[in-house]
Amino acid sequence: MTTILTNVRAERLGARRRRTAAAAAAGVALLAAGCGSSGTSETPEQDDGPATLVVWTDTVRKAGFESYQEAHPEVRLDIQEVGNPDDMAAKLQLANRAGEGWPDIMWAGIPELAAALSAEPYDFAADLSDHIPSDVIDNFAPGSMEPCTDGDRIICLRNDIAPSVLWYDQDLMAEFGYEIPTTWQEFEQLGLQIAQEHPGYSVGSAAGPGDLVYFWPSRCPVTQIVDDHTIRTDLGAPTCTRVAEMLDRLIAAGSMSPLNATDPEFVREYGKPGKLVMAYGPIWYGLNVFKDLYGAPEGRFAVAAPLQWEEDGQVWNGNVGGGTYIVSRHSSHLEAAADLVEWMATGPYQEQAETVTFPAYQPHQAGWIQRNTRLFSAAGGDVAAVLDEAVATIWPDYGLVRIPGIGYGTTVAPALGTGRTILETLPEWQQTITQEAQAAGWDVEQGE
Amino acid sequence: MAAMTVAAGRTGGARAQARAGYLFSGLYTVLLVGFGLVPAGYAVYLAFKGETGGFTLDHFVQVAQDFRYVETFQHVATYTVAFLVPSLVISIGFALLLQPRRAAVASWFRFLYYLPQALTGAAGVIVWVFMLTPAVSPVRPLLTAAGYDNLFEVLSPANLPVVLAIIAVWTSANGILLMYAALSSIPVEVTEAARLDGANSWQTAIHVKLPMIRKWVAYTVILNVAASTQLFVEPQLIAGATGGGVGENWSPLQLAYTFAYTYADFASAAALSLQLLVISVLAAVLIIKRTSLFRMEI
Structure with missing residues (x-):
């Protein structure tokens, strides 16, 4: 699948040309060749x-x-x-x-x-x-x-x-007698506990848009925009490794799937049989995934406020689409x-x-x-309050930039599929981001 | 009078035939020029034209510097071998087995072999992705027994050329039909003579039939090499099916597509496409020379 070249503010072709022999006439470049109205x-x-x-x-x-x-x-x-x-x-x-x-x-x-x-x-x-x-x-x-x-x-x-929220199955949470987590640490703890006490049940999926679902709320610098033709990527940062380690531990325990939420296998194992206890993900999960794909009865899932990393002192959230x-x-x-x-x-x-x-x-x-209230409710009853918080806490500096092939899906998801950990894949992911971004004309700052 | 009418009718028929010939080749020429030669010529122009005019090799440098450049060619080289050898063995083998059978039996089997070919490459890939996804595959037990639990394991970088080659072999049954036609053109006297000389069917196949269809084989190889260098749809679809995880920019033509439609760098795309053309032409020339494909038999 070819993806779209992006850059928030122009000129990456210019940047790219500067690095090649064809430097001189940058900028104007290609469009002028075929299009009279550049x-x-x-x-x-x-x-x-x-x-x-x-x-x-x-x-x-x-x-x-x-x-x-x-x-x-x-x-x-x-x-x-x-x-x-x-x-x-x-x-x-x-x-x-x-x-x-x-x-x-x-x-x-x-x-x-x-x-x-x-x-x-x-x-x-x-x-x-x-x-x-x-x-x-x-x-x-x-x-x-x-x-x-x-x-x-x-x-x-x-x-x-499409802000993310914490989705949970109201019936299962009540049946198992669990508290709704409010921090990522509690989320992990509960995930490990479910793996122990209720094997075969899940707390979500690590592939799919894992970068947006998990790394964004942790403020991991995946592709931060520095200026018009520079991005910064530093997947070795603690805000990235803590996410990778948490997901790896949950995957190893068996309650987090290395697939994505729409994978036929995940749907068959957890979605349809109603074995998804909770999942962090965008607000459209309610209709597009839980109802349409899993066939969950209306009202079974509820949303809770975005999770917080305890050491951050405040909630940050992400957006998926x-x-x-x-x-x-x-x-x-x-x-x-x-x-x-x-x-x-x-x-x-x-x-x-x-x-x-x-x-x-x-x-x-x-x-x-x-x-949509027939479809899902909220912890505490106020869907609007949860959504307001989910929107207001979106970390603004994630740097949504669409460069071909740099996605989590192209590097981390396949590695997960073959049994490797996310942590060990981070350097590879960073290399892919760097190479693809450079090929698309960006300058890339790596590391600190 | 009657004789004259016949003669006139014959000339009229010949003229009509000639007209039909001109019409068909005329149409072909128009399409060849419009959709083959002119775009190819434009690609040559684009590939060598500098940003400000004049001759340049910059676009070739540009593509060669791309971090995916070398590996795309490696991929296609592996794929070509993995596709070409089995497809030849299978098409010649099946044709040899089929050819001595009774006409009615042979035509049924020819139809059967042709069936997968009826699926276009794209549909073939979809079928195979379905077959190779352990979660939904009807041959799931086979896949799990082989240690494959999900699509990413099946389509690992080492497996991908082979998987693509399997798909290509599966849809290349036209080879069987072509070889069957070639074998059928061998005069019965020749095989009969071989039999009288005491050759068994294996010896007849290897020493008599194969050399006689050599040119058909060469022709098939040329077509298949050209098709292999143009590999595009199959990996592109697999990339779609795996969320870009496998098969993205896997073949040179995909990379050319990325240059054109993602980077808007049509000149570099043209430069890369020209290299594929050169490879196909070189391979064809080599095969023609080695097999004297165009030499008239006397």
Whole structure:
């Protein structure tokens, strides 16, 4: 699977060129070769006539675009389903070379994609700051518009956020008589205890998005952004090794699976038979994993506040996904396009029953919680309070940067599959991050 | 009069045939130029054109410096051997076994062999990923007996070329059909003569039939080497199935794809693709020279 080249703020191709013989003409580089309209911020002539907007979307969001079409017959939408983010990015490259064929609006399924598509070599995203009122922007959850902000520019609107929470099976916890953990140390302790007292039951999975689920809340510097073309990675830091050691101990004890939560084997062993006692993970686990994949009865799982590393003195949390809407800077109907993404991210779409994800736009969060209380409740009864804390404590410096192949999934997950420990894989993971990032044009600082 | 009509009809038929010939080859030429030669020419242009114009080898330097460059070629070399040898042995072997059978039996078996081929490479991979994932595989006991508990163990770096080769062999039944056709073109008199001289079927196969289908074998090898250097879909799909854990940027063509669509570096992608073209052409030339493929038999 090819992934998307990203960099929050441009120029990595420039950086890359500087290191090669081809140095001289950096920056301008490749785009200019095929695309007559390079140059970053010029706006194409706006068309006053009735707007036809080309939309690239995934299947889930398609329903939203269709209901916009119903409500706004004056705009004609040409809705195209484009597979995964990689396909979209590849198609954008082709459009860039051809100088035509861009969509007006694009759904980006992962938060870090907008920054990538805003920068070279894609240079795709329009600045929405003139089109979206600032009081609308202010209503997004704290930090949620960070991936959509580039200096003064607004390069996307955030659809949803996915903070992690501690999920637990209410019936099993009551049956076994366990207390809900509040710290990672208690979590590990309980995991070891479950391995002893109730073998065959699980406290979660270590593969999957383990970097986001476990390493982010521990403030491990996986790919911190230093500046426009430099990242820092230091997986030997204590904030990383403590996570690896905890997971390794739980895996060795047998209550933490080395697979990921959606692996058929995990589903068969723990998901379907209802043997998952607790799991740390994003808020979308409730619907997408527990209900849809495991077939858990509604109301069986509950959420508790994010866990804290005792020595940190305060809670830090992580986020696993959340999509954005991007408008093309090539669009000749910027106003209409902006209106549509505003409708999707902050308008009626977020109130629809089929909107499964947790809205980034705060005024719609209460409604979403209302619609989901049949699905899960919260320790102490207040889902909103748990979610508020989960969002407010997200560590802002994790450095969501999408560089091909650096994921936890490409190095650590396969190693786990072959019986190795996470701790011994950390140096390899760091090497992969370094090599892949350098190949993508980043400078990489390693270690302290 | 009647004779004249026949003659005229014959010329008309020949003319129609010639027209059809021009039409088919004309269409082929258009497609060849549009989708083969022009893109190839453009790739050559891109690969040698400097950022500011002029001739350069920078793009070749750029790809050669990539940390994955050498290993992608190693992967494909292992894969080619692991694929080519068994696929030849199997296709020739099966064809030899099949050829002396009664026509009705042979055609049933030919159909059976052809079935996996009916799946495109991509669908074949999906089937195999399913077969090789211990959690869902119908042959799970076999896999666990071999010590494989999950997909990552099955697809370890050492196993991957072999697994991909198995998939390729499985879907390369066209080799059997080709070899069968080649064997069928051997005149009956020749095999009959061999039999009269006291050769058993093994000796006939090795000393008479094989040398006579040498050119077909050479032709198959050329096609298969070209196909191997272009390996892309299979590892790409396996990478998808393993969350990027296995098979990502595994073959040179995948790396070229990454250069083009991830780094927007189409020039380096072209430079890498040209190297694959050169390898295929060199292999073809070598095989043609060694087997005198194009020499007319008298």
